[in-house]
Amino acid sequence: MAEKSFLERRFKLSEHKTTVKTEVMAGITTFMTMSYILAVNPGMLSEAGMDQGAVFTATILASALGTILMALLANYPFALSAGMGLNAYFTYTVVLNMGHDWTYALTAVFIEGIIFILMSIFNIREAIFKAIPTTLKKGVSVGIGLFITLIGLVNAGIIIDNPATLISIGDLTAPPALVAIFGLLVIGVLLKKNVRGSLLIGILASTILAIILGVTNLPTKVFSLPPSLAPIAFKLQWSDIFTKEMFAVVFAFLFVDIFDTIGTLIGVATKADMLDENDDLPNLGPALLSDAIATTAGALLGTSTVTTFVESASGVADGGRTGLTSLTTAGLFLLSLFLFPIFAIIPASATAPALIIVGLFMMSPVKDINFDDYTESIPAFLTIAMMPFAYSVAEGIVWGITSFVILNLLTGKKEKVSILMILLAILFMVYKIFG
Template identity: 65%
Template sequence: MSNNSHAQTGFLERTFKLSENKTNVKTEIIAGITTFMTMGYILAVNPNILSAANMDQGGVFTATALSAIIATLIMAFYANYPFVLAPGMGLNAFFAFTVCGVMGHSWEFALTAVFLEGIIFILMSFVNAREAIVNAIPMNLKNAVSVGIGLFIAFIGFQGAGIIVGDDATLVKLGSLTEPAAIVAILGIIITGILLYKKVRGAILIGILISTVIGLPLGVTPIPDNLVSLPPSLSKVAFKLNFSEIFTLDMLVVMFTFLFVDVFDTIGTLVGVASKADMLDEKGTLPRVKPALFADAVGTTVGALLGTSTVTTYVESASGVAEGGRTGLTALTSAILFALALFLAPIFGIIPTAATAPALVIVGLFMMSPIMKIDLDDFTEAIPAFLTIIMMPIAYSIAEGIVFGMVSYAVLKLLTGRGKEVSPVVYILSILFVLKYIFL
């Protein structure tokens, strides 16, 4: 090995403490590539979803990649963990379809809510307030939120492919399964399912790419003029915050929803993936959790400025951990690949909604697993959890699901003589939610 190679290895050893974490450069790089392969689909899906809020798709693509790079580099060098971050699934759907769709706000309003949420998250990372919020919200509702978001984004996927369509008599019904878009989506779900069964790394991303190719002869996928280009401009989406409505109740509800889901997603992912890698200490807590949460919070804040929805730690990081990733070098490798992907925007830009629909459906499935942790025998727990889950897809709103769950939880506990089980935070939020429905 050359002196230069020795120096590079020495730098990586000192920076990421590879020997201390019982890993090596080769293992970490392979783990980083694996993680990118499993979550690279976000470069296609996120611009697709946020374009429904009338955001510039090219600009969102660049913002998605840049926010992932910045947050992941902080995770790599500051926290030294193999976790990778990017704009989160579920919250991008809430951004586009609830805040901008159902509630009728501009995407600038939504970006402002994300920005404010990020600032609050940064402050929480320093003062330990996140524990207070986490402890205040009942565990069954935390699990129900994940399940409800899973159903909601799967529903959006089916709609995007025309498999589910609107209907005056029944509100929704099955669309024509012989339409090209529906055929592409159905084949994509089957192909992705087979790849997942065979444990192929990057199954979701590969499924999207194969579906895109299938869409070419069917006229669903446009043919690109070129495959490599400079990154699309951020000018149409970056620094477009609108502070004119920051003191409205709608802003409070939207901002809290972003914060609520972001905090629980992040902590759940960090603890869940870390436990698989034996990174938790003897008390079951994660060392260096503050810098890990700080990476998430800064990613969200910077992402909002650049023009994308909430950045969060990806559960797909577990795929890299499964490959042996144990340090920030895994995250650094993924960040470098996101940087290279910036120059492949034409490829990601031609991917049609029908090709990303299978990813939404499959990710929806992944988000269902917490349902096994919900206590269905205690009806003061089960009913609020169920309302949280069911209201998200049928009300077409993550926020409404959370509202129904929290208010019903507070009311049922109070009227069954178990009011002391409810945190004052939940009571205060429930009262605010009820007032919103009465007066707004």
């Protein structure tokens, strides 16, 4: 018997019915669909007064660290980076609205990360994951699918903001929309022909059209040295940590991050058939610990909360099943420290088709929801609907769990509701009432 390769032994590729080529292609796809964070996060945190170049470097290093840990500790194809929504809360609420310095906000993220590590060590987050009923886990997958579809449509300018109707159709003849529509057609044809790496090929083809149409430009240079971390690294503020306001800020970061991460893990793992016979995710503890360590380290480096990205679903949809996918993504993050001019030319409209198609892929668990039992279908539906409409994975889980508990208790089905689910529902209601 031939000796197994190092990658086979380390990532158990044959056991997961995958190959090195498939995993690498999937890792590239994941990176392409989430690389927008390398432009968005520095720009957003710079509004809080942070050095934009330093945040760029911190975002990459924290993303690479978390994704490498996910690869090596959990062997899952999930990638991590600075979470959207959490970075907005960091900048617009804690700094610009509440009037705190960005060092105060970083300290809150650091404290949140430490709490996360403790929750992971004592399996608190794992218990929450296991307590969520199967019907909600199916709903989370579908909801995330609609959520990232909406992100893709907005990024392409196909769906736009409208003061009268909240959202409406955009100008489909505009170059970004044409790029996205072209990418959808390319990916659709390739999927029909069972071509591996369809999403990645679609992104690259769309980028070429984007250059032709003037949506993006060829880079003026290939290499660049990464900016220094010195202006933001290890800049924590300890003078106001024992205050009611700091408690509120830490709790908000903690609350959203817990359920964003759990929701993403549930949704992507459900689509990839990674859940076991009890609808639990094996090796969940190391996955959650990776996320917690990345958040803590990210705060020290100088970036907002690091979390598992829903865009990981694009790599899973392209066949990624092991940590080799996430290790590839992490490698590209590190490479982008020096090759950002290359990666920066890929516009959001070119990655939008991949997100839209992934949304389609993640719809399939909807068929497993029992729509005849309203104590299951209503919570699942609220989970699905609230994720795109509230623009938050966490909000979908809040509405799903709370409605599941209330409906089952009121209809005499208390055996379906665990004590932990009841405690979570009470926590959610208190959080919503008192903010």
